[in-house]
Amino acid sequence: MNKNEIDYSKAAASPAFQQLLKRKRAFIVPMTVFFLLFYFLLPIMTSYFTFLNQPAAGAISWAWLFAVAQFVMTWTLCILYTKKADQFDRMANDFKKEIGGVES
Template identity: 60%
Template sequence: MAQEQLQKEKVEIDYEKVQSSPQFKAFLAKKRRFIIPMTIFFMIFYFLLPIFTSYTTFLNTPAIGDISWTWIFAFSQFIMVWVLSSIYVRKASSFDKEAERIIRDQLK
């Protein structure tokens, strides 16, 4: 919304000034503190299935009838992707608002 307003006003934004501002640096640090742990969690959770199925046998035991723990773990990966995506979409919205606020503050 603020971006549209800036485009309507034809305001020149000095992105180098924005990038060197302390607010922007703090914003990037905050964003990294969110993204890096989520990425690490995702990668570990994703690669555990092929590692466990290749080097162990405990996922091959039945969990519910003929369904083994391997299938439950594989299905949980779909759930994990949806949950992480939902969390990221909500957080990205707040990141966008904060980035627009930083740009507006630099124009003053």
């Protein structure tokens, strides 16, 4: 094996890489589950229940507020992911230095 070649099997089994994967999974999986539940809850609730049709403020129903909340939730999750991705990128760059890869 050439000195500059990376043993990917060894790299994938390393504790630093496993920690990176664990931290990414611990963030991404719950956020994805939350997003999907929140997103599909509106059509399900409006199909089977009528309380979202009640006025919340004037002519604005609870369904409209829930729909607007979905936009807020999407932007919030995007901002959270962007900040968290910076941490993941730093961890990945540290790992690449550790195994002898080139920092990008």
